[in-house]
Amino acid sequence: MGRHNSPEPPATDEPQSRARGRRRTVAIATVLVLGVATGVGVAARGGLLDFTGSCEDDAIKVDVVASPDIAPALTEAAQAARDRDVTSDGRCLNVRVTAQDAYKVADSLRTEGRPDFEVWVPDSDLWVDRAGLGDSDVALTPAGNIASSPVTMGMVPSAAESIGWPKKRYSWAELTALATKGDKLRLGAADPARSASGLLALTKIGASAAKADDPESDTQVAATAKILSQRIADSDSRALETVARDGSGTEQGNPRRNQALIVSEQAAFTHNADAGDEGKLDLFYPKDGAPQLDYPFTLVDEPRMSTDESRAALRFMTLLGEKDSRGLLQKHGFRSGSDDPAMKLVTAAGGREPQPYAEGTAEPPAPKDIQSTLGMWTITVQSARLTTIVDVSNSMGELVPSRGQSRLEVTKASLVQALSQFTPEDEIGLWEFATLLDGTRDYRKLVETRRLGDSLGKGTTQRERLTAAYGALRPKPGFTGLYDTSLAAFKDAQKTYAKGKFNALVILTDGANQDPGSLTRSALVSELKRLADPKRPVPLIAIAVGPDADKDEVKEIAEATGGSGYQIDDPAQMQDVILKAIIAAGGN
Known part of the structure; x- marks a missing residue:
């Protein structure tokens, strides 16, 4: 944030990598193109090139979607470029600016197809990161930051x-x-x-x-x-x-x-x-x-843009770095350039000395910190709808050496402790699974998912019923029917999806899938990916307990739904892991 105050794009032919994995494709050729375009524009304004007649008929159009706070300044800059007949490669520059909330654009880029605009200017690069979390093949290429606040x-x-x-x-x-x-x-x-x-x-x-x-x-x-x-x-x-x-x-x-x-x-x-x-x-x-806030000037789907479009977009970016445009941005309350902020701007905003308005800004937060904060926020403001799915195969009866209790006993105690962290508005249910628990099915629904505060009659609440059901879990003869159970639970969660709540599944198991009659892991992962709906997310949180559990297996299954997989040695760690996993899933 504030890392690229120069309007020039980075002079490198290697993709710029970031921990968040965005696709960035600014190359040396782009910089050379930009230099040519800039030179032509300057020459035209200085009268060195003669453009006769109206060039409106042959104008190169660039559509910009911008954060509502900076859109008015960009609109004014675009109009000034038209008034001055600013050109890109001899063609008039016709920039059209539309204001749209950055979170809406990010979600659209993440879940939908190619957009109908060439440039996106959100108020923060965290939205570019968020847009890159989905499966969209739309390339996002931040070329520099045009302002800050x-x-x-x-x-x-x-x-x-x-x-x-x-x-x-x-x-x-x-x-x-x-x-x-x-x-x-x-x-x-x-x-x-x-x-x-x-x-x-x-x-x-x-x-x-x-x-x-x-x-x-x-x-x-x-x-x-x-x-x-x-x-x-x-x-x-x-x-x-x-x-x-x-x-x-x-x-x-x-x-x-x-x-x-x-x-x-x-x-x-x-x-x-x-x-x-x-x-x-x-x-x-x-x-x-x-x-x-750092206002990254971001090219959208640059590999599919025409040469004229990419040159014109970058021409507009360099225009925003010129003295007149920097003054225009400051007139709208933005900081521009690397110099100390104008005292006039700070005073108008409400700042005074000795408040440290000109001191070094905070380091940009790490992606994991942003994700953790967003997850914490999600589960704070949204009630949760969770179904816990507990492995009751015979191996869950084995002792945990450090505790003198079975894996299932320690798991049950951890679940009861975790339950205390949820409010009466949260909805939680319970399944158990092994193999052939209910006819040919490896799973059985024990408690419907509903509000913990709901009264079930005779003075009993959903929380009390669930606590009792956890306590009644016992190891069953049979093995670990993980794959069929995961798919069935995911389909059920999608069918009963509650809008406005944080929907998720929590699967607890001590082993790898041991059901020879089930679908394969690759088939399960493919089907989960096919069924996953970004507009109705149901992340699966899979926790592998003990030395026999397969961390890679639960991780692959969970990530197919946008969730995460974990491995713990002691079931007593489960309460903390469940809560951390929910926060992480909320952040996604």
């Missing part, structure tokens, strides 16, 4: 002054603690599942708490997520609409109005321009670094 915490003046703004500096963990303890401040944000600023800030809050060696750091982040989940908005612009007007007693006392908000500097700049004195925000720039 730090993520901060804004407060209405009375709230900011009450905690020492602007002289007092805080870390993210300290600011969040102030805003979430008691009723002193009401903190809001845009939904981290849909907002880069929300997700980056929540990730940074976790890192800040951990760095402070706070033994309750995980608890603090979870508590913050829980509070935010009750005060989130669909987008950054909607979140700004929740800010209380500082001079109004009724606004300040309105519990639906926020006094503090996670917000980018650019969003605060735009808000303050229209808010009037009583509705403006003051910005705290956390002393442990502000994560950055």
Whole structure:
């Protein structure tokens, strides 16, 4: 974030690899093409080339989809290029800009076919990473970052002054603690599942708490997520609409109005321009670094673009790096270039010295940290719908040497402990499996998946019924019928999919598939991939218990559904692994 402030694409002919595995194909030839296109454009503006008549009929069109915050600036830059007859290889440059939320574009690129635009400018490269998680063959080629904006915490003046703004500096963990303890401040944000600023800030809050060696750091982040989940908005612009007007007693006392908000500097700049004195925000720039929105200029499906289209797209990118365009971006509240931010911009956004607005920004969070935060957020704001599927084959009766209990006994105790982590709104059910448990079937449904808080009559709840069912599990004569059970459970979960909930399967087994009459592993994996629906995801979380379990087998099966496989030596580790696996699956 802020790593490619130069508008020039990287001069290399090797793909740029990142841990998230995106396809990037900028090559030396692209740089050479860009140089030619840039030279032609400059020559035309200087009158060295004579373009007679209107070139509109022969204009090269480039469609750009951009994050709603930067789309107005890009639209203005595109119009300026038309007004000045900026050309690419002698043809007028006709750039058309459409505003669309980055999370929607990312999901579309991940699940649908080739889009009808050539350039995508999201507000953060984390959306480019997210788009690359699917099976789409659409190549995404980030060519450089055209602007940036730090993520901060804004407060209405009375709230900011009450905690020492602007002289007092805080870390993210300290600011969040102030805003979430008691009723002193009401903190809001845009939904981290849909907002880069929300997700980056929540990730940074976790890192800040951990760095402070706070033994309750995980608890603090979870508590913050829980509070935010009750005060989130669909987008950054909607979140700004929740800010209380500082001079109004009724606004300040309105519990639906926020006094503090996670917000980018650019969003605060735009808000303050229209808010009037009583509705403006003051910005705290956390002393442990502000994560950055970095606006990557991304070519979409570049290998399928014509030479003219790719040259024209890159011509527009270089135009955005010129002095006039940088000034235009700053006029819209964005930082551009590598210089310190203009004091005029910072002041208009609500920043003041000695807040560290010009100090080094936070390092970009690692992909695993983003994934973990998103997973934690998912299971915080969405109720879960899980079916636990437990191996009861005869080998589950073997003793765990360190405990003097059977594998199944320890597994049952871990499941009961894990159950305590779920709320009454979560839905959980239970299957058992071995071989030939129910006629020719290797599995049996013991408890229907339903809300833990549901009353089942005679004073019994679903939670109590499930706890009793876990306790009643016993090893059965038979072997491990893993493949047929996995497929049947996956089909059932898809059939009973609950929209708006986190749907998943948790399979616990101590061995590899031992049913000679079942389908093969390759056939199972192929069928799971065929059935998987990105719009109705049901990740399978498979946990292999003990020395006889096949980690590679459960991993391959689980990943075919977007889930994950794990191997543990002691069933007592199961509670932690289940919860971590659910968080990881939620992040995907």
